[in-house]
Amino acid sequence: MSKNMKRTIQLIFVVTIMINNLFAKDYYIYCTAESEDEVALIRFDGKVAHVEKRIPVGVWPVEIEGPHGISVSPDGDYWYLSMAHGMPYGHLYKYETGTDKMVDRVELGLFPATMGISNATGLLYIVNFNLHGGHSEVSDVSIVDPDEMIEIERVETGIMPHGSRLLNNGLKHYSVAMMSGELYEIDAMTMELKRTLSTSPMKKMNKHSGHNMKGMNHSKMKMNSMSHNMPAEKPTWVYPHPNDNFLYVVNNGTDNVVEIDVNKWEITRTFKTDKGPYNCEVSQDGKYLVVTYKSAAKTGVWDLATGKELAKFKNTRKVTHGVVISPDSRYAFVSVEGIGKEPGAVEIFDLKKLKAVTIAEIGKQAGGIAFWKMDN
Amino acid sequence: MNKRKLLFLPFLIFVMLNGQDGNKEKFHFQFEMDSLEMNVGESKQIKIKLLDKNGELAQNPFFISGARKSLSVSPRISDSTGVAIVTVKAHKPGRLRLGTRSITVKRDERIRDFIIVNVPYPPLDKIVFNKTPNKLYAGTVTEFLVEVFDVSGLTREDIDVELISSKQSVAEFDAFGNLETKKPGRITITAKAQNVKETFKVSVVKNPTRSVVMNPAETEIRTGDVLHLNGQALDKRKSIIKDAPLTYTYSGQANYGEFGLPASGLVTNDGRFVAETSGLYTLTASSGGYSTQTTINVLPRDVKKKVELVGHGLISDVLTSDLWIWPGIGKHKGKDFAVTGTWGSNGEAYFWDVSNPDSMIIIDTVTVDARTVNDVKISEDGRIGVITREGASNRKNGFVVLDVSDPYNVTISAEFNDDMTGGVHNVFIYDNHVYAVNNGRKYDIINVDDPKNPFRVGVFELDTPGHSIHDVWIEDGIAYSSNWSDGVVAVDIGGTKFDESDRSKSQYNPLLIKAGEGSPSSPKKLAEMGDPTGRNHAAFPFLSQSTNQFYIISGDEIFPWGVLATQGKPSNPRGGFHFLNFSDPDNPREDAIYQVPEAGSHNLWVHGDTLIAGFYQGGLRIVDISGELLGDIYNQGREIGVYQSSHKEGKIPNAPMVWGAQPYKDYIFIADMNSGLYCIQLVDENKSDTP
Known part of the structure; x- marks a missing residue:
């Protein structure tokens, strides 16, 4: 190799490193540790995940209050945290990003869990999971004004509602109910339940397309006394495609994810997954569907165009939980609970290279996970 | 709002997203009225507009909201031009807000406004005096109290009541309801609040008193x-x-x-x-x-004794929770054993041989799928153990039944997690049944006649709004539960039948006289006393051996300054133990309190007339509760001894955090969250050297 050639290669190498450094990004993630009463702030620099902070949350040192769901406001100024356990009702907490100081809290229903904030209304929609009890009571979605931290409405949905996401236009809210086996659409503006749909791929005939639920009085349905057969699907999550035309519902009980056409209000595709799918998210470029497999302790990456699973990663510990994808569609951040005293983890996967990158260990039972920001 | 207008919402929002700089100067709300006045149950309509600075409709929708459960509004959103005709319905009294908020993504650009909706409280119904004597003696002072009720039947404490004597020369009230009688005469006493009044006549008569005597039994x-x-x-x-x-x-x-x-x-x-x-x-x-x-x-009461440390089993890698001590059976007869739980760690329970309490050793460990084993209990016959589970990886919490007949080789007999996803926090074993406080709402009653096949036979749950339970303790077939703001509740789950030929002290428990209809499958509430502070965390029955008075001791738990333990620093709880006299179970009253001013109460035990009180950072307190109880026990020199359990290698070094304690034989065993299991004993000396 000539001297010039060597110099050229060296120059290219140096320039490459400089360019890489110039465009290197830091990704910031908040992740809850449900059995530690902590929230971890993680900074990922593209190679290494740094646990920047472990933020103690809750007010009872000898009672686990269970931080469960977490969401960052669209402007990135605040993060919101659901604390599942109370006496008996749980709370929604509001913290300032960066300083991570608590701003306020509001009491909600039994076991408030997943939440989403509407890009249209600015309101926060959070499901009252009501994990405790006989799994026979219809629960609801609390609608909270996150500026003033007041609960302004509750909309009744199904038994053990979970997953809470809105279309990108912010006009429609979706949640599922594990023990009802249904998907619920709430008009974010009018705060009314508009449509429901069975999440079973086998029950397309059960759809209630266009069914106006406003007049339905669930309180008279005697849910407590009815003989309730748990649906096989046990849906746990719903996530909208960035184009707002499709929803992806995770059927934890039947090991599949179903794609739902929002306009037709019917299931259009079914993705057979590994055991116990739990959460999912679609990348902002619309290409990837990342699914966490809670029972299998794996994470799957699906190509939405082909409907094929591109990669499946074995997680480093058991009980895979949540996932969030960076807005540049490059990385998936997956929370893994672990068992017993095992630390929880946030595992980071490169969606471009389809490989695991790194891991950050946080408090026990890592769960809710939310993306805060990207910094250059 | 009609559907056609709704179709335009996405467009409108798009517009709002892209052109709303300085919204707060450009737009404002116009309410048809400055305020609303309406009664509970009444509905009214009000027109609200969102206008621009020229007074034209903003062509933007907005939200309308009322206080949830107090003021309902319909619709919740205006039409797309910025007009809403809102039907407001009042459900509760008060000065309520009818709020409006424009719809924007950027928080800073949202415009808010509100008017007050004044919903008056229901009219008053009646005033009730605590007493209405027809005769008072001149030269005396009598305190009068009144309760005010409104037409809905609620007690109204927001109402000022005026107490009036018709002839102030005869008798006159002070500002606190005390009536001082001055001379004989006939007067009318009136209590007046708003448009409601209550009167009665009383004669002030010449006071025949010519002397006063006292006959105290002791000097x-x-x-x-x-x-x-x-x-x-x-x-x-x-x-x-x-x-x-x-x-x-x-x-x-x-x-x-x-x-x-x-x-x-x-x-x-x-x-x-x-x-x-x-x-x-x-x-x-x-x-x-x-x-x-x-x-x-x-x-001086002079009850202090010397507290000596007998032995310590250090646990420094995890936090310790509850404990139980019991005598061995079968081939282990003559030996003594202990079990301790762990908190926020790996779901472990440690089994100890404490036969030689100066050298207590862990002899077995049971690990279950949990993060916290909050409570541990052993059956009276020493065969069955129960440990609670919280933080199970599959979220199916519950409890685990153990065979502890050989504490060196403890085995799991069964897991019970049906309908206990919220976790079992505390349990009690009584008469082959496990009482499992779960989901923070109730206790389930599980038959463990066959420990390998437990099954539910009953449930006890309060029906008060927002009820929440913490713990349960059982004695003589009565379950004493602690229920935060609902306070202590006594439930008959098979109370020992009252037998007049039984001359034991237990027959002084008035709840046993009321018992007899309850069973594990059909628990019956006997008595209760609410806790206005909402801090009731523990309940323990106490039949005074010296006075035969029957108390339920109600323990507080409160952490006014929140979490510190998770930051590796000592926490700073407060609270005390309240002696609730249930000798008349239909009219319980609080007689006394034991409260260490700068520490926090946790679990307790009563042995004879001695209180053994876990006081978190205040260590273990051993208190003489013999005799009649009245007032502030802490200040009455009733403390027999104090032990501050701590260790330099503790989870938090040198920081006492007593979870609870159990008297056993001549010892007291202590579980300390930060440093494990201790054994102490009291030495009967006149002078105390409190460690």
Whole structure:
């Protein structure tokens, strides 16, 4: 190799490193540790995940209050945290990003869990999971004004509602109910339940397309006394495609994810997954569907165009939980609970290279996970 | 709003997203009225507009909201031009807000406004006096209390009530409801609030009192002893005037003692006196201008004993939770064992051989799928153990039944997690049933006749709004649960049948007299007493061996300054133990409190007339609760001993955090969150060297 050639290669190498450094990004993630009463702030620099902070949350040192769901406001100024356990009702907490100081809290229903904030209304929609009890009571979605931290409405949905996401236009809210086996659409503006749909791929005939639920009085349905057969699907999550035309519902009980056409209000595709799918998210470029497999302790990456699973990663510990994808569609951040005293983890996967990158260990039972920001 | 207008919403929002700089100057709300006045149950309509700075409709929708459960509004959103005709319905009284908020993504650009909707409280219905005597004696003071009820039946504490005497020359009220009678005469007493009043007539008669006497049983008592002064007003023939009100006071000169505390005590309206410091106290009873006094000598209670550490089993890698000590059976007969739980770690319970308490050793560990094993219990026959689970990886919490007949080889008999996803926090084993406090709402009753096949036979759950339960303890077939703001609740789950031929002390428990209809499959509530502070965390029955009075001791738990333990720093809880006298179970009353001012109460045990109180950072407190109880027990010199358990290698070094304790044989075993299992004993010496 000539001297010039060597110099050229060296120059290219140096320039490459400089360019890489110039465009290197830091990704910031908040992740809850449900059995530690902590929230971890993680900074990922593209190679290494740094646990920047472990933020103690809750007010009872000898009672686990269970931080469960977490969401960052669209402007990135605040993060919101659901604390599942109370006496008996749980709370929604509001913290300032960066300083991570608590701003306020509001009491909600039994076991408030997943939440989403509407890009249209600015309101926060959070499901009252009501994990405790006989799994026979219809629960609801609390609608909270996150500026003033007041609960302004509750909309009744199904038994053990979970997953809470809105279309990108912010006009429609979706949640599922594990023990009802249904998907619920709430008009974010009018705060009314508009449509429901069975999440079973086998029950397309059960759809209630266009069914106006406003007049339905669930309180008279005697849910407590009815003989309730748990649906096989046990849906746990719903996530909208960035184009707002499709929803992806995770059927934890039947090991599949179903794609739902929002306009037709019917299931259009079914993705057979590994055991116990739990959460999912679609990348902002619309290409990837990342699914966490809670029972299998794996994470799957699906190509939405082909409907094929591109990669499946074995997680480093058991009980895979949540996932969030960076807005540049490059990385998936997956929370893994672990068992017993095992630390929880946030595992980071490169969606471009389809490989695991790194891991950050946080408090026990890592769960809710939310993306805060990207910094250059 | 019609559907056609809704179709335009996405467009409108798009517009709002892209052109709203300086919204707060550009737009404002216009309410048809400045305020609304309406009654509960009434509906009214109001027109609200969102206008631009020229007074034109903003062509933007907005939200309307009322206070949830108090003020409902319909619709929740205006039409797309910025107009809403809102139907407002009042559900609760108060000064409520009807709010509006424009719809924007950027928080800073949102415009808010509101008007007050004044919903008056329901009209008052009646006023009830606590007493309506038809005769009072001149020269006396009588306290009157009133309760005000509105038409909905609720007690109204927001109402000022005026108490009036029709002739102030005869009798006059002070600002606190005390009526001082001055001379004979007939007057009308009136209580007046708004447009409601209640009256009764009373005759003030000449006071026949010509002397007052006191007959205290003792002239020398100890601090904490309750002395009944037995004051009486006598007429000129030395006959007792039974209805003459007496006033009691005291003054005193304390012994300087070790610390120079001032004379301090409590005298009640019914003539009970208790001293907190030793010294000479002069007690006075007076009525109708006559009085008498007597001086008594108060000695130090002198109950302190030396506390000696017998042994310590250090646990420093995890936090320790509850404990239970029991005697071995079968081939282990003669030995003693302990089990301790762990908190926020790996779901472990440690089994100890404590036969030699100076060298306690862990002999087995049971690990279950959990993060916290909050409670551990062993059956009376020493065969069955139950440990609770919280933080299970599959979220199916519950409890685990153990075979502990060989504590060196503990085996799991069964797991029970049906309908217990919220976790079992505390349990109790009684008569082959497990009482499992779960989901923070109820306790389930599980039959464990066959420990390998447990099955649910009953449930007890309160029906109060927002009820929440923490713990349950069972004695003589009565379950005593602690329920935060619902306080202590006693439930018959098969109470020992009252038998008049049974002359044991247990028959003094008045709840047993009421019991007899409950069973594990059909628990029946017997008595209760709410906790206005919402801190009720523990409940323990206490039948005083010395007085036969029956109490339920209600323990607080409160962390006013929140989390510190998770930051590796000692926490700083507060609270105390309240002695609720249930001798009359239909009218329980609080007689006394034991509260260490700068520490927090947790679990407790009563042994005879001794309270063994886990006081978190205040260590273990051993307290003499013999005799009648009244007032502030902490200040009455009733503490027998204090042990501050801590270790330099503890989870938090050198920081006591006593979870609970159990008396066993001649010892007291202590579980400390930060440093594990301790064994102490009391040494009966006159002088105490509190560690």
